[in-house]
Structures are given as C-alpha cells and as structure tokens.
Amino acid sequence: MTEQEVRWTAEQVLALAPDDVSRKAGGKLGGSGPWSQIGGSASGSLWGLCEGSGSRPYRTVVDLTGPAYKCSCPSRKFPCKHALGLLLVWAAEGVGDPAPAPDWAREWLTGRAEKTARPSAGQAGPVDEEGARRRAERRAARVGAGVVELERRLTDLLHGGLAGQEQAGYAGWEETAARMVDAQAPGLAARVRELGTIPGCGPGWPARMLEEFALLHLLNKAWLGVSGLPEQLAATTRNRVGVPVSAEGEVVRDRWLVLAQYDSVSPDGRLTTRRIWLRGQESGRPALVLDFGPPGRPPGLALPIGLVWEAEARFRPGSAGLRVDLGERLSAATPGTGAPAGIGTAAALEAYGTALRVDPWLESWPVVLGPVVPIPGEAGWQLADSEGTSALPVPLSGSGSGSRTGLWQLAALSGGGPVTVFGEVGHRGFTPLTAWQPGSAEPIPLV
Amino acid sequence: MDTAHEEWDELVGAALLGTGRRRGGSPEALLDAAAVRTVRRRAGLRPAEAAPRPEPAAHDPRPEPPDAARRRLAQLLAGRTAAGGSGGRRGAAPDLTELLPQWLAAAGRHGYRAPAALVPALLDAARARTDLRPPALALAGARGLWLARLNPDWRFALRGGTGDTGGRPDAADREAVENLWEEGLFAERVALLGTVRAHEPAAAIRLLTTTWATERAEDRLMFLDSLRVGLSPADEEFLESALGDRSRNVRATAAELLSALTGSALAGRMAERALACVGPEGVEPPADCDAGMLRDGVVRRPPAGRGERAWWLGQLVEAAPLSCWRGRFGGLTPAEIVALPVAEGWAEELHAAWCRAAVRQRDPAWSKALLGSASAPPAAGPGTASLAERAKLLSILPDGERAEWVAEFVRAHGLSEAFQLLGVCVVPWAGTLGRAVVDALDTAREAGSYPWSFSGVMGLAERCLDPTEAGRLEALTAASQDPPDASPGAAAYWAEAFQRLVATLRVRAAMLAELTPPG
Numbered sequence: 002m003t004e005q006e007v008r009w010t011a012e013q014v015l016a017l018a019p020d021d022v023s024r025k026a027g028g029k030l031g032g033s034g035p036w037s038q039i040g041g042s043a044s045g046s047l048w049g050l051c052e053g054s055g056s057r058p059y060r061t062v063v064d065l066t067g068p069a070y071k072c073s074c075p076s077r078k079f080p081c082k083h084a085l086g087l088l089l090v091w092a093a094e095g096v097g098d099p100a101p102a103p104d105w106a107r108e109w110l111t112g113r114a115e116k117t118a119r120p121s122a123g124q125a126g127p128v129d130e131e132g133a134r135r136r137a138e139r140r141a142a143r144v145g146a147g148v149v150e151l152e153r154r155l156t157d158l159l160h161g162g163l164a165g166q167e168q169a170g171y172a173g174w175e176e177t178a179a180r181m182v183d184a185q186a187p188g189l190a191a192r193v194r195e196l197g198t199i200p201g202c203g204p205g206w207p208a209r210m211l212e213e214f215a216l217l218h219l220l221n222k223a224w225l226g227v228s229g230l231p232e233q234l235a236a237t238t239r240n241r242v243g244v245p246v247s248a249e250g251e252v253v254r255d256r257w258l259v260l261a262q263y264d265s266v267s268p269d270g271r272l273t274t275r276r277i278w279l280r281g282q283e284s285g286r287p288a289l290v291l292d293f294g295p296p297g298r299p300p301g302l303a304l305p306i307g308l309v310w311e312a313e314a315r316f317r318p319g320s321a322g323l324r325v326d327l328g329e330r331l332s333a334a335t336p337g338t339g340a341p342a343g344i345g346t347a348a349a350l351e352a353y354g355t356a357l358r359v360d361p362w363l364e365s366w367p368v369v370l371g372p373v374v375p376i377p378g379e380a381g382w383q384l385a386d387s388e389g390t391s392a393l394p395v396p397l398s399g400s401g402s403g404s405r406t407g408l409w410q411l412a413a414l415s416g417g418g419p420v421t422v423f424g425e426v427g428h429r430g431f432t433p434l435t436a437w438q439p440g441s442a443e444p445i446p447l448v
Numbered sequence: 449m450d451t452a453h454e455e456w457d458e459l460v461g462a463a464l465l466g467t468g469r470r471r472g473g474s475p476e477a478l479l480d481a482a483a484v485r486t487v488r489r490r491a492g493l494r495p496a497e498a499a500p501r502p503e504p505a506a507h508d509p510r511p512e513p514p515d516a517a518r519r520r521l522a523q524l525l526a527g528r529t530a531a532g533g534s535g536g537r538r539g540a541a542p543d544l545t546e547l548l549p550q551w552l553a554a555a556g557r558h559g560y561r562a563p564a565a566l567v568p569a570l571l572d573a574a575r576a577r578t579d580l581r582p583p584a585l586a587l588a589g590a591r592g593l594w595l596a597r598l599n600p601d602w603r604f605a606l607r608g609g610t611g612d613t614g615g616r617p618d619a620a621d622r623e624a625v626e627n628l629w630e631e632g633l634f635a636e637r638v639a640l641l642g643t644v645r646a647h648e649p650a651a652a653i654r655l656l657t658t659t660w661a662t663e664r665a666e667d668r669l670m671f672l673d674s675l676r677v678g679l680s681p682a683d684e685e686f687l688e689s690a691l692g693d694r695s696r697n698v699r700a701t702a703a704e705l706l707s708a709l710t711g712s713a714l715a716g717r718m719a720e721r722a723l724a725c726v727g728p729e730g731v732e733p734p735a736d737c738d739a740g741m742l743r744d745g746v747v748r749r750p751p752a753g754r755g756e757r758a759w760w761l762g763q764l765v766e767a768a769p770l771s772c773w774r775g776r777f778g779g780l781t782p783a784e785i786v787a788l789p790v791a792e793g794w795a796e797e798l799h800a801a802w803c804r805a806a807v808r809q810r811d812p813a814w815s816k817a818l819l820g821s822a823s824a825p826p827a828a829g830p831g832t833a834s835l836a837e838r839a840k841l842l843s844i845l846p847d848g849e850r851a852e853w854v855a856e857f858v859r860a861h862g863l864s865e866a867f868q869l870l871g872v873c874v875v876p877w878a879g880t881l882g883r884a885v886v887d888a889l890d891t892a893r894e895a896g897s898y899p900w901s902f903s904g905v906m907g908l909a910e911r912c913l914d915p916t917e918a919g920r921l922e923a924l925t926a927a928s929q930d931p932p933d934a935s936p937g938a939a940a941y942w943a944e945a946f947q948r949l950v951a952t953l954r955v956r957a958a959m960l961a962e963l964t965p966p967g
Contacts, residue, residue, distance in 0.1 A: 163463050208456070214463070353490075376499050378499055412568075416594060
C-alpha cells in the first residue's frame, strides 16, 4: 500500500458493520487464522480468501475508496462479515507491499474503476417537460387540498379547546395523518402523527401541543403562499411538506470528516433512519447524509467516525442547507487529525437561531462545542462553557439520542475537565453525539 | 415573570379552553400569534445558568494500555451482556466472557489504568459481577471513584475493598474517623473499620469498643464477622469478652474466631476438653454440656437426627487446636494419627471434626492427611467423602500440591466429580493438571458421550487452561468417526467443543500478548 494508505483503526472498521451480529462475526474473522492470499494494491484495494464452512474459501474484495465490497459468500449483509474481517486484519497488521490483484479480484476492481470514471448516466432521453409540469401541478393541487383540510382541523380543535386531547388518544391523529398521506404530503403526515403522542408526555403538554400546532399552521400558510416566498424558504417549505424538490443543488468539493453516525427507528418500527454528520475540512460546512433501511434491515450506507474522504457533496435545496447527497469518493479515507475547533454555548444557540431564519421548523443544528465541562445532575445534565456561567441543558428523552450510557461516557472522558463535543443544539438543549479527549485525536462516539 | 412569558401563558390558556368560549379571539389569530412566539422564542434562546461544576477527578499517573489491548477490553465489555445465557449448543466460537477477569488481572499487574471512555462499562460490569469488583475498581482508579460519586448505580465502588479509601477519612485522622463511626451508615462503618484495622489493628478494636454496648445484635454480629480478615492474637481479649454477649449468634461467632486463634485461652480450654475425650485408648464423648462449654460456644441441642454426645464431641474437636493431638498420640504425624483405627461409630464424627478444624485453622499438614490419596476411591478417604468439604481442605494446601492432588484425582476418577475440586485450583492450571484434564476429556470423547455432559469442566478449561496447551489440543479438534456404541453425532460435537476451547485459548494468548508491559 502507498503512503496515502494510513490504515484505519479497528473501531473505524467496525463502524461499517450493518448491525451488532455482523460486528461480532467480523471481529472473529479479524485474525490471520482463517485467511490466505491476503493482499492489497497501491490504489487502495484489499483482497483475501477466507476459510468458511464450505469446501471453497470465500473470495473477499474491498475497495477502500468507496468503501465498496464484494464477496462470494451468500450473506445479504453489506459489508459481510468476511469484508469486515479482512478490513480488521488490514487495520491490525497491514497486508504487506502493494501487489497486483489476483484474477478473481481484478475483474470486479476493474469494473468499479471504469464505472467511477464514466460520467453518471443521467438525463437519458428527451425530457417530457410539459408532462412533468402537469404532474407537478396536479400534485400541488392535492397537497393544497390536504393543507386546507389540516388547517381546518387545527382551527376547529382550537375553537373547542385542547383540554379534551388528553383523553382523545392517537386514533384521530392517525386518521388525519392518513389523509395527509393520501394528499401526497408525507412531511405533514409525519408531523401530524407526532401530535398524537404529545398529550401523553406529561405536564407541560398543552404548551408543546400549541407549539406544534403553531409550526404546522406556519407550514400550511407557507405552502399556501409558496409562490411569493424567497427561493430558499420556498424550497424549505416544499421539503417540509414532503414534496420532492427538483432543482439542482450546490456542489461542494471538500475533504469531509465524519463526525457522527446514528440510527433512529420510526415509532411504528418500520423504518430505520441513519444520520451521518459530516464537516468540510476546508469549507467548515456541516452536512447531513441520510440513509434509510426497510423493515428488519439496517441502512446500507456506513461511514466510520473520524475518517476523512475527499468527495463532492451535492447540497439539496431547502432543509437549512444541511442535507447532502455524497458523490463518488475521490480518495481513500484517512484518519482525521484531531478534534475540530469548538465554539461556546452562546455561539451554538446563535448558530441555531440563525439557521431558523431559513428554516423555522428546524429542530436542531449541528455544532462542535468546546471547551465545555459536562455537569451530571439528578434533575438533568448540562454542558457548561469551561469559563463563565453559561451552560446548555442536555435533553434526556429525545429521538433515540442523548442516551444515559453516552452521557456517562462523556462524563468519564472529561473527569470534570474540559472536552470538545460534537452534537445537535436545538430548542430543547444540546444532544452530545461524539467527544474528543483533550490531547487525543480519536473521536469517541457517544450514541 | 416577563411579558413574553405572560403572553405565551395566555395563548396556552386560550388554546386549552377554546377560542369559542372567549370573546374576540379567532383560532387563526391564536395560531398566528403562537407561531410568531414559538419561532421567536427558539431563535432568541440564551444559555442557561451553569450548575456547580463537579470537582475534577484526581490525576491518575498510570499509563493507558496499548491500542490493541484497549480495543480488546472494549470488545470484552461489549460481549459481556450479549454472550451469556444463549443456552443450548454454543458452536465453535470462543467464549469471550471468561476472558474479562483475566484481562483485568493482567492489566493490573502491568500497572495500567482503564481508558477513560471505558470506565462506565467497566463499572457496570463490576456492578453485575462481584468477583470482578476488586480488579475492575483497581483499574478504574481515581476516575472510577469520581464517577461513582456522581452515579448512585456505582455507589458500590465507594465501599472500599480496593485499598483505596474512596472518600473515607484517613485512618490516622482520629477525629474524622470517630465522626464517621458515630454518624456513618452501616456499610460506611464496616468499611471504615476495615480501613482502620489495616492501618492499626488495636485502633479498630478500640473504636469498636466505644459503641459496642449500644449496637444492635445483628450489627454486632456483622462487625464481629468483619474481624475474620486479619485475625490476630491482639483480638483475643475483645473476642473473649464477646463470649458473654446477649446474642447467641454473637457468642458463637466469637467462639469460632477464638478457636481459629490456636494460641487463645478458649482454644486451650477446648483442647483440654477434647483431649479428655479422644486418645489412643479410644473415644469417650462428653457426658454433659456444662456451663463452661456453653460459654465457649458449644451448642447444646443437636440438630434433628444427631445424638447429643456425638454433637458435643464434634464441636470440641473442631475447636481444639490440631497441634494438641501429636502429644496425645505419642508423637505421631497427622497422617499417622488419621490412619489410626477408631472405635466403631466414632470415626466419621471425629474425622469430620478434624476436617473442619483443619480448614478453620488453615493447617496444610492436617488437610493433606485428611484428604489422603487422590487415587483412592473418595468413600475410602480418611477425612470425608464430600466433595465440597474436600474442596475446602484442598484450598488449604499450597498451590503446587493442590494441582498435583487434583490432577491425580482426575486421572483416577475422571471428570464427573472433579468440577468442585478444579474450581479451587490456581489459574492458569499447572501443566500436570491441565494435561490430566485434557486427557480425561479425550477419554470421555472416546467413551462416546456428548460433550455437554462435561460443559462445566469445558467452561472451566476455557478459563483456566494455560494458553500454551492450545497446540496440544489441536489434534483433538478434528472430527473423527463416532465409535460404534457412541451417541449419534457425538464426535462432531466434541470436535466443535475442542475447537471452541482452542479458539478461546488462542484469543487468550493473543490478549495477554497485546497487554505488553508499558515501555
């Protein structure tokens, strides 16, 4: 392997695992025992034969620039345990001098190289602009009808008063959510479904309910007046309502550091959403990559925390300029060189406030906070600036994050001293996702 | 409360009540106002007032383990909850749970501290498994204690046992010690007593005496019990006074501790009584349980099914110093004394009492004599046929002799009864013991039974075999033909069980290699 090939750590490899089972299984193949003919090329690929239960060993190939994997085993997991095992062997002891790939590995590697070189095959065929416009109009009309219906539901409820909602249960909201799905407004449907859970969350629910009503109302109004909105706010509105935005986004080429990766499961358990937070090393821009896993399957995309890839990221219009689609990665990954520079608590809230200007529905904004001191407390945790009296509360119940385990890990790292923490800051406080110990470049995932 | 708050509260009130019941307000106007207010509040958020920051943790000068070892620890801690209790066949994968205690011990020997990020997981592991506590807490060090003070789940870490005072006063700080002794919780007081005792035994007794008369009976019993550790002749006077305690349990415990002090007056009195009953001429159990015997802790009423006199005899012999028998039997060695014929009916009683005495007084010569030959059938042994009692006797023998004895037992009797005895041997098993166990497993395989009949021993072997045995075991991992009269498929299962054993040993060897001493 060449000098560009700084080997990954085992944690970074294991972060690629689609689930815990694979992580364990891969770990067991992470010694040289079951492997033969292990090798690697100068262009960042690895291969090896792994002894399995059958008579023929499995052929495993990894392209580190993707990363992408190919294995002759029957597993449908991606990467499979063999690919993970091979990466672990490489991480632990390397694979010797660069060598030409054996035939069985070369075919796939060459195929990949060609595919990468080819310009993406988009815009095939003449575009039926007139048809597309009519389809968009029809959809806009359906969404509009849904919005009007929802707005009526909100005002009717407020006319009669929210007091009865505690007893009303989810059913009414489920039905309204279904109507929004029919109206092709999945964004509204999701928000409406959430409404049903609010009366059950204890004291203070009427205020939360009113906030959610108000934000839905704001969204309804925005949709109804979308043609008069500035372009960015219009795109955000369409996004929030759930209508696909066709406009081309801004492309930023940068070296992207992976700051965090975590999954959350939809309330009905049917969909796993994976959030991967990136930060451009040059531009300093935060970026969010989303991937989804259907029932019972984890999302396919996995980027190990702490690695840096050079890539083009296409920012989608709207969504506060966070959401990106990551293009083909242009380099093999290298480990990041340290904790990113952090900001104080006041600046973090200011960043969130600024972002609300382009997306008032934004729940939180990604920031690197530091140096801060975690303060555990029975009533709740805080992260305090290491100097001064300012602190951010840490929400304990959230959408699958802010876990107790992660918080204690953070406290353990700090030992009462200052640390740098990456996380999401919003109106409920700061949810820590990744932390760095002073003097260590190694990010510690907290979720 | 500022106006913004008041406005918002008014809006919430209107929303709860319904705009229909108020004059002037429309739902739309309410929503408009609420939307402005919500976004404005979010955009204008200010940081909160910081709570008092925790005192920083004390500096731990020890180095962190090397990277590979750190990853291994993370893996072992993560596997802790997942691996256990899966039930049924376990396949050929190595068993990681058993490796955690060994990792901790090895890291401790090299003087490492736990990586900070893993301290919470380490404390959780120690909370679930008390046997992990001493090494885990030692490794977690100052950072662990710091965390334990913040999280009630880890309070156990503050109760000592690590040699660290964990926030307790310095044993030499008399005033602080007395304050905590007067006002502390019971657990804190027990821990304090241990700390003071390690520092200066007499001071602990003095401390105990100051409040002894006012302690509750069950507390007196616990305090007394804590004196077991580091028992010395300096405790005799106090224990002697406790023989007159109001509580029968306290009296009995005091008597038991005094009899373990073979030079104590109580031990002397018991010797006198025992020697009057047992000698070369035969056994004549006591005719009565007198007041003196009662005061020295002899229990008068026998349990159901036991004769009174035999019961008293057993207690006298058990409490008498073993050293008194040599003179009584004309200078014979313990082995020779044990081998002497005993009058019909008394042998079992007498030998059982000697076994208890050997364990209580930690006397290797007598333990060895009472265990007899390991190759003889257990029932024919001089002391006792009970495996639990034999295991106790074994634990008194020096490490090497213990391993030799159990190895010979395994060679003679196989593995089916060896489990308890193996459990008291020092880890990793000595070469002869390891080979005896592996050979016995091989024999069991050839006999055609299923490996899960030996799962207990297999588990022990995974934990206790010396990793260097892995090479010798390799030959056993190949699946062979089932012998003609074997249970169906047994050979394959055995091969799998041996593969797992080898895999575990190899992981263990790799693990220990990763934990190189700090450079």
